[in-house]
Amino acid sequence: MIRFDAHTDVLDLTFELEPGRLMAVMGPTGSGKTTLLRTLAGLTPLRRGHIEMAGVSWDNVPPQQRRVGMVFQDYAIFPHLTVRGNLTVTGATPERIECLLDDFALRECAGQKRLSGGQKQRTALARALARGPRLLLLDEPLAAQDAAMRTRMRKRLLEYHRSEGLTTVLVTHDDNDARALADWVLRLEDGRIAQSGTPRQLLESGPNIY
């Protein structure tokens, strides 16, 4: 169980997330979605608030010890390494790396450093999963994929999420991503929860303006 309780100028929200849940976070630009991910990863310190993971306070736990996997909006691929190198640097086993290369359609570019936007994004996704995180934080992880690949990657993501018992927080602007992947949706506005509920409750009621 993740308990999140923040009261800062940027974020003012409280929620609990049960293990194994996949929560989509939606909302307009500047509503605090990325800040929420960064706070959970330990990259942005929470000055007023508290994060608890499985009963343990994360207030003073550095990012290295949180065992999170994170996909950044700009992918944050290490450009001096090949796709395989980006996965190897995580310390994952060779078997795990080979499996991820196949699952995320990276086999053909495994030895490359120069990648398309879609390949970079899939590399970032595979890298975030490589060391077996317990919390997966995804910032628009499928935005650069074409329609066919997007559908395929949603399926893969869901498979990993379920088979490895991950808890996942997905930031997205895409209703279809939220519908296909999430079992809970938070809609943020100005760092506060404007709405929360199941995808059916929130997304079937009308078009998403975000």
Place this chain on the structure above:
Amino acid sequence: MPDLQPLWLTLALASITTLILLVLALPLAWWLGVGRFPGKPVVEALVGLPLVLPPTVLGFYLLLAFSPEHAFGRALDRWLDVRLAFTFPGIVIASLLYSLPFMVHPVRSGLKHLPASMTEAAYTLGLSPWATFRRILLPNLRASIATGVVLTFAHTVGEFGVVLMVGGNIPGVTRVASLALFDEVQSMNYHNANVYAGILLGLSFCLLLGVYLLRNQDHDPV
């Protein structure tokens, strides 16, 4: 044919200065780049001072500091039996201070241009700050480091005022190529002066050409 020793001395001085600064400037650039501490602008101004300070001013103060008449030089002499004025180690120290910004600034600028998410991604993957620096940042700073190395080497090769002040002009000890060139002109040996000047010109041009080739390579479209 002019004496080649000043040229070897120049290359030795430039090589030693560059190697030492490579080791010192990387953590300093990192510290100045990411650190937040009181007095940071003072440290930055001190590191950059040789860019604007007349070399003779730096040389003058170093000469005073190294003198046994003053506390620092007296302590070195008394406790370590070391004399730095008019010695090769003395001009190495002077060169380290004088060329410091030429190594620190390119590395710091390179660090500034790396996206913060690269470091953050490494942290979320479990890499320590040191491992992140060594395995992720350093390989992506290759062009900046190479620029710093070339500029430091070239700048040290061209030193005149600071070496003259701290080292005097002692043949075989502190008489580097730029001083030997000056001596040859004073003695109206223009042939020898031409040889020194031509070698320094060719070397400096080749080194700068290396910098620009590296920069162009760094901006190749991906």
